[in-house]
Amino acid sequence: MTDENEESKRPNSNYSLSYPEKGNGDDGLHFYYNREKRLANAPEAVRNLYNNDKKPGRFNLFGPLVADRPRRILFASIILLCIIIWVFSAMGFFDAAHTLDGNRLEITGTIFEGVTIITIKKTIRTFYTPYTGAVYIAVSVPEQEGEESPVFYHRIDFSLEQNEQYRFSVPFDSPEILMVLQSEKDTLRFSFKPQ
Numbered sequence: 001m002t003d004e005n006e007e008s009k010r011p012n013s014n015y016s017l018s019y020p021e022k023g024n025g026d027d028g029l030h031f032y033y034n035r036e037k038r039l040a041n042a043p044e045a046v047r048n049l050y051n052n053d054k055k056p057g058r059f060n061l062f063g064p065l066v067a068d069r070p071r072r073i074l075f076a077s078i079i080l081l082c083i084i085i086w087v088f089s090a091m092g093f094f095d096a097a098h099t100l101d102g103n104r105l106e107i108t109g110t111i112f113e114g115v116t117i118i119t120i121k122k123t124i125r126t127f128y129t130p131y132t133g134a135v136y137i138a139v140s141v142p143e144q145e146g147e148e149s150p151v152f153y154h155r156i157d158f159s160l161e162q163n164e165q166y167r168f169s170v171p172f173d174s175p176e177i178l179m180v181l182q183s184e185k186d187t188l189r190f191s192f193k194p195q
Contacts (some may be wrong), residue, residue: 066145101131102188103158109194111173116194118177122158125179132158136182141174142191158183 039047066072097106107120118139124130139152152170170177173194181188 033061055067098179098188099125100135100188101183103130105181105188107179107190107192109177111191111194114173116170116173116177118168118179118194120156120169122164124160124162130158130160131183131185132160133184138180138182139170140178141172142176142178 012145024122039050046164056186064071099105104124104125106123108119110119111115137154137158138154139154141149143149150172152172154168156168157165158164174194176191178191179189
């Protein structure tokens with residue numbers, strides 16, 4: 001008697017605890033998800049994914065880069081930036097070289113046994129009429145407190161050769177060198193650190 005009372009007091013005694021076999025609507029079960037009905041209302045691209053209608057094509061590198069609008073904009077921006085960087089570098093904006101009257105100058109220095117050897121590589125720029133003639137050079141070091149800095153003068157001559165290289169030494173070594181180059185029309189002032 002106690003067993004029957006305990007079973008009747010169970011809260012889920014009215015429900016069947018055994019699971020029925022698969023079925024749609026059989027045994028009182030109703031499934032709301034219907035794949036065929038959902039795919040019938042889906043776009044064609046989704047239906048093709050489920051039907052495996054996509055044919056394997058050949059390898060395409062450019063296609064994924066411009067597959068949709070955001071990718072096309074990003075790709076065009078990258079191409080535009082590359083073109084701008086190339087144009088600016090061709091014009092000499094990203095170059096460590098200096099320009100004096102249509103001549104491109106690369107100036108380096110080397111310290112050897114207390115003497116600084118300065119190398120000037122001159123290249124004629126193609127878009128300009130280059131200067132030919134004497135170039136006066138003044139080389140100095142930054143002023144120290146209470147000391148007058150030494151100045152070294154030199155002269156070189158530019159010709160119409162496409163590439164020229166000049167070397168001269170100055171009688172001091174310093175971590176920083178100040179230089180002034182002067183032609184008949186232009187003056188170039190800068191500083192650099194010899195290696």
